[in-house]
Amino acid sequence: METKLFNPFVYVAGLKALLLGLASILIAASISIFSGVHFDGAMDAHVGLSSGFRVYLLENVIDWAVTVIIFYLLRLAVSSSSIRFIDILGTFALARYPSILSSLLGFFPFTKFYFANPSSVLLMAMAFIMLLATTWTVVLIFNAYKISCNIKGVGLICTFVIGVMASEILSKTFILWIYQHLKL
């Protein structure tokens, strides 16, 4: 059970993982239309202004694509193992499935209290649930990277930390640029 929740890639990868991952992205983006949860960074989510489906979908796709590119490049530096790009695409897409949980958070009444009273206990509760979903995603991305790129030891830890920070910064910057320059 624990493996299926935190490391499903032991059993699922490649095209199957890609299809499941893309389905998760579509579901999360669809829920966000009603809940207003934005995924404006590879690892995080926030409740914000209501937008169209295209905006939510684009955010999710950018988060996924930036993470895949960064980790693929990092993998070239530390591993010579022959890997399939479809496994990276698939496992990293499937690693985003906790975003379905995050996208539901906008429905809870405490998010409205949050805007009215930012210092409330409800804010803490919301932040805690968001943190759980984010941690879950980070653990999944770690396992996706470890399995699809076959990296171990110090190289795995170092490149993963660099990858997480770079993905977050680049995806946030790119999404912000899109908000400013494209009419969505």
Next chain:
Amino acid sequence: MKKSLPLICPSCNTKLNVKSLSCGNCETIVSGNFDLPLLSNLNNDEQKFIIDFVKCSGSLKEMASKLGFSYPTVRNMLDDIIAKIKTTEKELKHSENGNKTI
């Protein structure tokens, strides 16, 4: 009870060699000093993996469906075995060179 082949000397931790082999039919005994085959340095699970891999004609996809694991998981298992074989080869070469100098 299935006995496993001892590979390391319990006294000095050096790799063991084969001293004698016997025929199960006529009880002839052949004595000498023979190296153990490279694959015997792998554990039972790893040897089974290699046998299954050969039976699957070297198809990782087929192995993955047979074992119920994903393709990259099986490929990583194979990579680990390859790394272990390479290390063992180096050790054997090293010990051969050591014997020659003596």
